[in-house]
Amino acid sequence: MYDEIRSGSNGTKTWNVDGMGKPAAIAACQSAADVSAAVAFCARHCHPHGVRTCVAGGRHSHQCMANGSFVIDLSGLKGITVNEEEGHVDVMGGSLQGDIDEATEAYGLATTAGHVASTGCGGLIVQGGHGYLERKFGMVIDNLLQVEMVVADGGIVVADEEQNTDLFWAIRGGGGNFGVVVRFRIRLHPVPGKIYAGQRIHAPLGAGSWFPDRATLVRAFSRVTAESEDDNATGLLVMPCGGPVIENLVYIGPMEDGEQYFAKHKNEVGYPLLDNMKGRSYHLDVQRFAPAGGGNFYMAGVLVPKMSDRLAEALGHCVTSANGPGRKTNCLVFVLPMGGAVSRKMPEDTAYPHRTSLLWVLIQGEWIGDPGTPEYEERRARVVAWCGMVKENITPFSIGHYGVLSEVDTHGNAGENVKDEKERTSAENAVNDGGAVGNRDTNAGFCAMTLGGKRNVYGPNLPRLRGIKKRYDPDNLFNVNDNILPE
Numbered sequence: 220m221y222d223e224i225r226s227g228s229n230g231t232k233t234w235n236v237d238g239m240g241k242p243a244a245i246a247a248c249q250s251a252a253d254v255s256a257a258v259a260f261c262a263r264h265c266h267p268h269g270v271r272t273c274v275a276g277g278r279h280s281h282q283c284m285a286n287g288s289f290v291i292d293l294s295g296l297k298g299i300t301v302n303e304e305e306g307h308v309d310v311m312g313g314s315l316q317g318d319i320d321e322a323t324e325a326y327g328l329a330t331t332a333g334h335v336a337s338t339g340c341g342g343l344i345v346q347g348g349h350g351y352l353e354r355k356f357g358m359v360i361d362n363l364l365q366v367e368m369v370v371a372d373g374g375i376v377v378a379d380e381e382q383n384t385d386l387f388w389a390i391r392g393g394g395g396n397f398g399v400v401v402r403f404r405i406r407l408h409p410v411p412g413k414i415y416a417g418q419r420i421h422a423p424l425g426a427g428s429w430f431p432d433r434a435t436l437v438r439a440f441s442r443v444t445a446e447s448e449d450d451n452a453t454g455l456l457v458m459p460c461g462g463p464v465i466e467n468l469v470y471i472g473p474m475e476d477g478e479q480y481f482a483k484h485k486n487e488v489g490y491p492l493l494d495n496m497k498g499r500s501y502h503l504d505v506q507r508f509a510p511a512g513g514g515n516f517y518m519a520g521v522l523v524p525k526m527s528d529r530l531a532e533a534l535g536h537c538v539t540s541a542n543g544p545g546r547k548t549n550c551l552v553f554v555l556p557m558g559g560a561v562s563r564k565m566p567e568d569t570a571y572p573h574r575t576s577l578l579w580v581l582i583q584g585e586w587i588g589d590p591g592t593p594e595y596e597e598r599r600a601r602v603v604a605w606c607g608m609v610k611e612n613i614t615p616f617s618i619g620h621y622g623v624l625s626e627v628d629t630h631g632n633a634g635e636n637v638k639d640e641k642e643r644t645s646a647e648n649a650v651n652d653g654g655a656v657g658n659r660d661t662n663a664g665f666c667a668m669t670l671g672g673k674r675n676v677y678g679p680n681l682p683r684l685r686g687i688k689k690r691y692d693p694d695n696l697f698n699v700n701d702n703i704l705p706e
């Protein structure tokens with residue numbers, strides 16, 4: 220079973236090999252009843268003896284296969300049902316983001332889904348769910364109509380705006396703390412058959428040349444994004460060590476409008492060397508821009524309210540050759556746009572609090588090698604250090620964190636290293652409690668942060684989340700996550 224999961228022969232490829240620990244047992248669930256039985260087993264036989272419960276959806280995180288844990292694996296719980304008349308889609312808990320795109324394409328409908336097709340719907344949605352459509356239609360949770368889930372006592376409950384409303388609020392951003400979702404119901408929206416999208420590649424030479432440097436490109440991109448209409452879903456990829464800066468341009472609207480829009484703004488960010496813009500299918504091309512890939516990955520990320528000059532400079536500094544992660548690694552920083560419909564919700568409308576953030580800065584590192592070899596460990600250490608360095612440099616400008624990236628763990632040992640709230644230091648918890656990491660631009664409550672425990676995922680919503688956790692998971696069975704203590 221473990222080898223099948225690792226190799227992907229059971230239908231869900233393990234995207235991040237580095238996230239695979241050695242669990243004690245795996246329950247291969249194919250139905251809500253299977254999940255219910257597995258959860259009840261964990262509550263009775265594992266949790267009281269210190270064996271942690273993990274939930275594995277798309278297996279993109281470092282928290283789904285902890286060493287020595289009992290894993291509730293959802294690879295066998297896939298399925299998508301489109302209801303065209305009602306304008307919604309039912310998504311089984313183990314489905315992948317790409318499954319939604321494939322099923323909805325024929326109807327000319329779509330809903331916000333992650334940027335990488337192989338990411339699991341389960342982990343992505345309960346954390347909030349960012350994607351190309353968010354500025355226009357909101358995050359995935361803003362389109363969530365209902366969930367069916369297994370809670371800590373093994374019971375199966377339905378939550379929506381009419382029943383179990385507290386749980387429905389909590390599951391929209393509260394992560395895997397409240398149970399295992401076996402079915403999501405999500406609103407659909409019409410999306411044109413072809414939209415205008417592609418990449419523009421910049422050579423960030425700077426130093427008096429015709430081509431601006433990285434910081435200038437990042438600043439210009441952020442200014443254009445902040446002022447742009449909701450249809451513009453463009454992000455920026457910044458490669459370290461002399462690599463290019465790539466605008467990933469996507470316009471969610473009629474193709475001609477997109478063509479005009481990007482032509483009008485063409486040189487506002489810089490002077491691209493290459494441009495492959497054209498009409499493309501949102502579902503089958505744009506949602507597949509990121510390679511399906513698979514390998515050894517480490518990720519960190521912060522949410523920032525604006526790209527100030529100082530932040531752009533800090534970011535530019537991190538990606539110079541002198542500060543690079545070194546050979547046999549492949550690292551980059553994505554600057555992804557938020558705002559639009561995301562910011563038209565209030566922080567307390569759902570459990571996801573970071574509505575005023577305008578950019579999600581995602582730091583991704585990859586390395587080659589076979590786990591367990593000295594080369595692997597050495598490259599991994601360089602990548603983790605690089606991700607940490609970038610994160611430390613930009614965190615002072617941030618207002619918080621998105622949950623479930625690699626940073627709450629080390630090397631496949633989530634069960635040993637993910638701290639629950641009690642295990643964190645009081646300073647770490649204060650960051651979670653206060654909801655404000657501090658913003659160097661405004662000098663408000665600056666707090667230097669390092670990679671690891673200090674994370675502001677829930678902001679001011681933490682007290683309410685704790686109360687709901689107490690009601691649905693009083694013994695903290697689901698604790699391999701950005702954990703919320705039941706209080």
Ligand SMILES: Cc1cc2nc3c(=O)[nH]c(=O)nc-3n(C[C@H](O)[C@H](O)[C@H](O)COP(=O)(O)OP(=O)(O)OC[C@H]3O[C@@H](n4cnc5c(N)ncnc54)[C@H](O)[C@@H]3O)c2cc1C
Nearest residue numbers: 276277278279280283333334339341342343348349395400
């Ligand atoms: C390459 C990559 C790209 C990403 N892109 C995006 C993006 O575009 N937008 C975005 O919002 N995020 C993105 N993320 C972050 C992503 O949302 C999280 O890593 C998420 O946890 C992945 O979900 P998963 O099911 O694949 O992960 P898993 O590792 O399988 O699960 C992670 C955690 O999610 C919870 N979980 C999983 N399934 C369920 C379920 N059915 N019910 C309840 N809890 C569950 C559990 O707590 C579990 O420990 C990306 C991550 C990676 C690695």
